[in-house]
Amino acid sequence: MSGQNPTPPAEPAASAADAYVYGYPLVSGLSAVDAALHKGFGTLGPAPFNHFSHAGRLASPDDHFVSVNNDTVYSVAQLDLSGGPLLLDVPDTDGAYCVLQFVDAWTNNFAYLGSRATGTAKSRWLIAPPGWPGSEPDDVTGVIDAPTSVVTLVGRNACGGPDDMPRVAAIQQDLVLTPQDGAEHRTGLPAVDPDVPDELRFFERLRVWMADFPPSAADQAYQDRFQPLGLLEEGPSPYVNAEPALVRALREGLAAGKERIENASKAAAPDQYSQAQARPGEWGMNPHLFDYNLDHLGIGTIDSTQWRIDDREASYLTRAVAARTALWGSHGYEAVSASTSTDAEGRPLTGATSYTVRFEQPPPVGSFWSMTMYDTPDQQLVDNPIGCYSIGDRTPGLVYADDGSLTICIGRERPSHPVEAANWLPAPEGGFRPMIRLYTPNDAVTDGSYRLPTIRPRAAQPG
CATH class of the missing domain: 2.60.120.600 (Domain of unknown function DUF1214, C-terminal domain)
Structure with a gap:
């Protein structure tokens, strides 16, 4: 029954580790969305859903971000499509490099506009929510079908330095999102139960956000295995007064999942020199x-x-x-x-x-x-x-x-x-x-x- 404490599976810690790896992108990505809505980051100030936050300059040493990009100026918007589609007007960049990258709640890159993908001419696009039953308006270049109702839109415009910023700023000014008339959109992400202990907060976020932003059918079939961990529970959180055995399993699984991701990240790091590389100093x-x-x-x-x-x-x-x-x-x-x-x-x-x-x-x-x-x-x-x-x-x-x-x-x-x-x-x-x-x-x-x-x-x- 919904809201009851779930029974731990036969190998709960191993299952919890799998759940951590599977759900980490959703939790990490949406946590960054929440930060963008309320705090901003780097050269980008906070902006509500369906509004762009534009950087006013290239990155500098004042921007304390790992490997921050110093080639392009960012324009980032968090989109909420729960109330219906959005229109996106894209200005002409006159051949200058630009890209608009669309990322769903699970961090999948699912669409690109810009130099490589669609060219640099002026265009208008409809961004449609999952399962949208409407038809394409006559005045749009095309329709971008979003897999989830929350999307991160990352724009990058090449900038040659401070003297080039007025050109980039004019492009940013003409990059416009317009909700359809009468559409109501959320102002924040679905809330998690504040009474969940900190050590279980990751799994609570995953439970709530997984329900609101379901993945593809194939991924849903995979995540069914996490039912015994309470991750598919609806209604009241199963983690407020969870059984000690479940708490222990989730705690151990979280630690094991973190270790798995960290080890894989080190192995994937592009500058790790090893004997397997063809030569010293390899890029x-x-x-x-x-x-x-x-x-x-x-x-x-x-x-x-x-x-x-x-x-x-x-x-x-x-x-x-x-x-x-x-x-x-x-x-x-x-x-x-x-x-x-x-x-x-x-x-x-x-x-x-x-x-x-x-x-x-x-x-x-x-x-x-x-x-x-x-x-x-x-x-x-x-x-x-x-x-x-x-x-x-x-x-x-x-x-x-x-x-x-x-x-x-x-x-x-x-x-x-x-x-x-x-x-x-x-x-x-x-x-x-x-x-x-x-x-x-x-x-x-x-x-x-x-x-x-x-x-x-x-x-x-x-x-």
Whole structure:
């Protein structure tokens, strides 16, 4: 009966660990939604449902976020479709890189608009809730079918620096969400029982939010196994006065699930040097970290076996790792990031040494690429005398060699040679970890045949 304390299963702790891994993206993602509604984050202030929060500048060292993007300016909106569809007006960016990424409550990327997916011309879209019975209006470019009634919309507009912000701000001003007339929308997420003990709060959130934002039919069949844990209970929370055996099982399962995600996250970290890598200083990337969406692939996605995880249960752990390490990141065909923390000799990168990295040819991308500098272990942007935190093919004044190659100089001190100074990416005093981002990468990147050049100490330069 609903509301009664459930009976623990035969192996309750193991089942609770599975539930933690399965439900972590939902709880983590919706917790971030709640924070965006009420607190904001980084350069983005709080905004209610169905309103954009626009960043007014590129990220800087004042923004204390891990590996924060310094290439694009964000526009983020939390959408509530419980009262009906929304209209989205998208302005013309005149060919400049942009993407609008749609993420459901389970952190599945289910649609993209923008340069790669639909072009940069002005357009209007209807965003429809699950099971919407209406018909497509005549004045829209198309319909985006949402798998859940709450959606995160992440917009990124390429920005060349402070002088380029007025252009980006004009685009942001014309990016408009309009609820249909008379539609009523919620002002917050479904509330959880405040009397649930803190140690069981994760499972209470999962129980409540899982009911309000049901997954695909295949995932629902999988989550039926969590009935004995009380996760499918309706009405009053089963965790307010839960039996000690269930509390113990959930506590142990939560710890085991956390450990499983952390271990998998470390294994998936792109800059972990190991003997399995082909060479020291290899740039690691994981273009398939977001391939866990198996059920709702809409406008702008690529629905092919290349971008799907074959094993559904394995996809749950990948999804949890993505939520843990790169929440609201995009599919590899939209953008790929690569990082390293060692040089070509396998030694940790440090500001005490000067380095170069030589690109014989530009990285194969359809849009643009950049290299951004972060410190370790915090992976934050670090202030420097010239206010330069990234360098790439859009950086003004770069000097290429006669053969078309590009050599970037990395170090704490500004190089004395004018060409080297023009191509200088400042490093912090201690350890650092640069990240290369490739926007709209070519197949050579995503299939692994393209190899980024390693970073070399200046004394070890060939020739």
